Amino acid sequence: MVSDKLRLVAHIFTFIVPYAFTLIRQRISAIIHRQTYKVLPNSQIKTVVVIGGSFAGFQLVKRLTETLPTGYRVVLVERNSHLNYLFAFPRFSVLKGHEQYAFIPYTGLAKTAPEGIFCHVQDTATEITDKHVVLERGEKMEYDYLVIATGTSSALPSKVTSTEREGGEKELRGMQEKIADAKRIAVVGGGAVGVELASDIKSFYPEKDVALIHSRGQLLHSFGKRLHDHAISVFEELGVAVLLNERPKIPVDGNTLELLHGKEELFDLIIPCTGQRPNSAIVSAISPAAVSKTNSQILVKSTLQLADDSHPRIFSFGDVADTGGPKMARASYFQSEIVCQNILLLIKGKKDLKTYKPNIFFEGSIKLTLGKTRLVMYMKQNNGRELIIPANKGQIDLGVKSQWGFFGANVREIESESRDKAVAASC
Ligand SMILES: Cc1cc2nc3c(=O)[nH]c(=O)nc-3n(C[C@H](O)[C@H](O)[C@H](O)COP(=O)(O)OP(=O)(O)OC[C@H]3O[C@@H](n4cnc5c(N)ncnc54)[C@H](O)[C@@H]3O)c2cc1C
Ligand SMILES: NC(=O)c1ccc[n+]([C@@H]2O[C@H](COP(=O)([O-])OP(=O)(O)OC[C@H]3O[C@@H](n4cnc5c(N)ncnc54)[C@H](OP(=O)(O)O)[C@@H]3O)[C@@H](O)[C@H]2O)c1
Known part of the structure; x- marks a missing residue:
């Protein structure tokens, strides 16, 4: 019987080798692009506006700074001063002393971009029209192509409400x-x-009483039964009480939960982790038909253009969009390449655009932490077979400092925030 580890290695090998060539090709073209991109006067420049600079928007903006032809630039409209490294938020809601590393400066985007191709506006987009993005401070920004990567909202331990690093910490x-x-x-x-x-x-x-209360018979139901079984066995070992098939109302005041059959349980603290709401309101006004009535996600075609033929220059992807892909950062990374390529094709006047087909094995896989050092890798093959690889060598701080490099930032920048602000204001 082939082990899950061997199956994973085989998958990685068949995927990584061609993908490594793609990355090398992209790096070489980015170097050439940096030498050949020319700065033109503002009046001759067309603009791609990307709203939202989290995992989805960040990667797209990066790729656009490496590929847009002379005469085009990309403007990132993002309300946060820093990229919020959400992966660490549940851990840093519990563990003290590392929270400052979960807010990564946007300086990395400007570092490698050719001069004049990119700027970051820290503001909230409140409205979009056929031609403009309206910002909270009242400014109207003209766009030629628009990408909506506004993701979702929720409360801690998933997200913070503050737009500044200090407030988030x-x-x-x-x-x-x-x-x-x-x-x-x-x-x-x-x-x-x-x-x-x-x-x-x-x-x-370990001395606290912890209960996990879930609406269904299976934890992590968007994944598979094997992950549920594994999580349950870890919870048994840790001593977490798991209550399934319970959907209590979250009380506005007080700390009592009403469970099935009228049973009431009093807690000192209730923490809702009940899911995410898509930030799709700005699309509702310009194209009500392109927002799903059932889940509020933005409806898109497989080209990731808005599912509204009157707006072919507006794209959406990541967690806010109904792309058919998993709601994972990894999926948005692959989607960003489709959006980037399609904008470049439209600029060239082409009609035949790329389409997004999720690679469920890679995009839908999960590396789930289960306490201090325990974690589990889980993936599903196309034939439905579930692979599960538990490990016990996770880092307490989730290796957050090493993630800064992925976003082009240096962890030492945490001490020089003024430089960061200067870049944010450079538009
Ligand atoms: C706690 C947690 C841990 C996770 N861990 C993992 C993991 O380990 N691996 C993984 O692959 N996925 C993980 N995910 C899922 C992953 O984080 C999401 O899939 C990913 O964040 C989606 O990225 P996004 O850019 O589409 O949206 P979001 O991350 O929701 O970001 C949207 C961005 O848009 C900005 N924005 C919204 N509206 C406006 C506006 N009107 N104007 C200006 N800016 C705006 C927001 O400020 C935000 O920066 C995790 C999710 C959570 C909540
Ligand atoms: N390590 C990682 O890669 C990682 C870590 C964190 C998050 N993520 C990803 O980020 C996304 C968001 O995760 P999430 O956990 O916030 O959302 P989620 O996957 O939607 O889970 C929230 C769960 O809460 C349940 N629920 C809602 N109301 C409830 C109530 N009153 N009582 C009991 N249960 C209730 C929901 O069940 P119903 O559907 O029945 O309402 C749902 O199963 C997901 O795609 C997730 O995979 C990934």
Whole structure:
């Protein structure tokens, strides 16, 4: 019987080798592009506006700075001062002293971009029209192509509300304090966020009573049964109480949860991890038909253009869009390449565009933490076979500092925030 590890290695090998060539090709063309891109006067420049600079928008902007022809530039409209490294938010809602590393400066984007091709506007887009993006501060920004990568909203431990790093850090510290002070804690919602948080609380604070309360019979139901079984066995070992098929209302005031059959449970702290809401409102006004009535996601074609023939120059992808792909950063990375290529094709006047087909094995795989050092890799093959590889060598800080390099930033920049602000204001 072939082990899950061997199957994974075989998959990685068949995928990585051709993909490595693609990356090398992209690097070489980026170097040539940097030498050949020319700065033109503003009046002769056309603009691609990308709204949202998290995992999806960041990667697209990076690729556009490497590929847009002379005469085009990309403007990133992002309300946050820093990229919020969400992967670490559940861990840093529990573990103290690392939260500053979860906010990565956007300086990396400008570092390698040719002069004049990129700028970052820190603001919220409040409206879009056929030609403009309207910003909260009142400014109207003209676009030739528009990409909406506005993702989703939710509360901690998934996301912070502050748009500045200092505020975000403070919110994480606030959650750390609440958790440290509580004896009986309920985590409501057994998706990946709830599972990671419940296991972190119990493994960093074994003396606390932790309950994970989930609406369905299976935890992590967007993945498979083997992942549920594995999580359940880890929770048994850690001593986390798991209550399935329970959908309590989250109380506005008080700390009592009403469970099935009228049973009431009192906790010191209730933490909802009940999922994400798509930030699609700006599309509703310009194209109501392109927003799903059932899940509020932006409806797109397989070319990732808005599913509205009157707006062929507007694209959307990542967690806000109904792309057919998994709601994972890895998936948005692959989608960003389709959007980038299609914008370049439209600029060249081509009609035959690339289409997005999710590679479920890679894009839908998950590396899930299950407490301090435990983690599990999970993937599903096209034939439905589930692969599961548990390990016990995760880093306490999730290796967050090494992630800065991926976003072109240097962890030492944390001490020179003024430089960061100068780049953000350079538009
Ligand atoms: C806690 C947590 C851990 C996760 N861990 C992993 C993981 O380990 N691996 C993985 O692959 N995936 C992981 N995911 C999923 C992954 O984070 C998402 O798939 C990814 O963040 C989606 O990226 P996005 O850019 O589409 O949207 P988002 O990350 O939601 O970002 C949207 C961006 O748009 C900005 N924005 C929104 N509206 C506006 C506006 N009107 N004007 C200006 N800016 C705006 C926001 O400020 C934000 O920066 C995790 C998710 C969570 C919540
Ligand atoms: N390590 C990683 O890669 C990682 C880590 C975290 C998150 N992520 C990804 O990020 C995305 C968001 O994750 P998420 O956990 O926030 O959302 P999610 O996957 O939607 O999970 C939230 C869960 O909460 C349940 N729920 C909602 N209301 C409830 C209630 N009142 N009582 C009990 N349960 C309730 C939902 O069930 P119903 O559907 O029945 O309402 C759902 O299963 C996902 O795609 C996830 O895979 C990845």
